[in-house]
Amino acid sequence: MTDDVQRTVAALNDQDATFHAQGMTVESVADGRVSISLTVRADMTNGAGVAHGAWVFMVADTAFGYAAATRLPNALTADADIRFHRPAPAGTRLVAEAEVVTQTRSTLLIDVVVSNDAGHRVASFRGGARAGRPRQTDPS
Template identity: 40%
Template sequence: MTDDDLARACAAAMWAQDLASQRLGMVLEDVAPGRAVLSMTITADMVNGHGSAHGGFIFALADSAFAFACNTVDQRSVGQQAAITYLAPARAGERLTATAIERARPGRSGLYDVTVTGADGTVIAEFRGHSRTVKGRILAD
């Protein structure tokens, strides 16, 4: 099995159990070792009192992309810490894309950057996540 095959198999196994991402309407667009791309359309139910996408939904999209990126090598990894900076508003009906990229994975720790963009390429948010490898495998468990 190639590294790309392993990443896709891990993503498929995780996706089958990830009801939160599925119910929010997220789509797993692409996955590769240390990388994942997810998208989601902002619905009217996801808009806050200012008429823009609630930050919690943007965070959830970025967090899901982070989760898939840090679980591509069949070692269970969980989020240890994450932070997000919102740079532009998103509106109802807009399709957002979160692209997560592994920056470093020394030992049991990992560092990932996620860029959330709008359909026109506008950067909506930047997210940085720290992962921690825990006991267990994705495919063998």
């Protein structure tokens, strides 16, 4: 099973332009669990000098999506919530650790904890995923 989830995440990652453009890294992959990191750059900060919430959400959502893919082919996000706990200034390495906590035949509930380099919680994210249709290729 480990090889299958590794291949699933690698295939998803190969197609993820946002992941690569923003400098994210896959830290670990297991069945129902994925860890993704992102270092906050100066151009990711807001007027208060800390990571804009959208960047924190993005790394959490990416870990969520990859964890979902290890359990449910063609998973689509159904909903997501985030709670911010502490700021992350430029230079902070964020690590988003996602874990599937509940699964039915066609749905998942996934929790993600985003921590800073000191191991302090920056955000808590919870999302639901549902089975989607297989991706269609462009016939042209």
